[in-house]
Amino acid sequence: MTTYKAIKVAGVAPAERVAVFGIGGLGHLAVQYARIVGGLVTAIDVTEEKLELARALGADDVINASEVDPVDALLSTGGADVAVVLATSSKVFEQAYRSLRRGGRMVCVGLPKDGVFPVPIFDLVLGGKSVLGSIVGTREDLREVFALHAAGRTRVITETRSLEDVRGSMAEVLAGTVPARIVFEF
Structure with a gap:
């Protein structure tokens, strides 16, 4: 958003x-x-x-x-x-x-x-x-973002990691080596 x-x-x-x-x-x-x-x-x-x-x-x-x-x-x-x-x-x-x-x-x-x-x-x-x-957005902006994604107009690129990888993942984020988003599995 x-x-x-x-x-x-x-x-x-x-x-x-x-x-x-x-x-x-x-x-x-x-x-x-x-x-x-x-x-x-x-x-x-x-x-x-x-x-x-x-x-x-x-x-x-x-x-x-x-x-x-x-x-x-x-x-x-x-x-x-x-x-x-x-x-x-x-x-x-x-x-x-x-x-x-x-x-x-x-x-x-x-x-x-x-x-x-x-x-x-x-x-x-x-x-x-x-x-x-520009900072974050409104609830209406969020609704629009969800609608675009549901319609297949956007792709969120993610890499899945285990919760134990938090420290290493943060180091990657700070180093700028993460392609897009990291999602942690609980």
């Missing part, structure tokens, strides 16, 4: 370029929700496996930020109308903002580790850009 709400907050229109920064538990769903509303999706991550997952879920384009500057790559095609930030790195927030085209909207879902994201005010105002925050 978290990324569903972010796509709603962004007001994504058909054929708008949506850049999803961070493909994982939230990002793999953001790719799907942006596609459902007609967005042209570019997935950005630093691991090829997550980018392949994004491709499999319908991303129109992918950018490996460990190999290519995502700002240059996005701006070379006109920039992003919407940048959804799901990572926790301040550098990624800065990259997402700089990748916006005139009038673009940045939706902050992830929280930078240092708690700061400096916004260049002249560029914000003169470029007509917006920086938006």
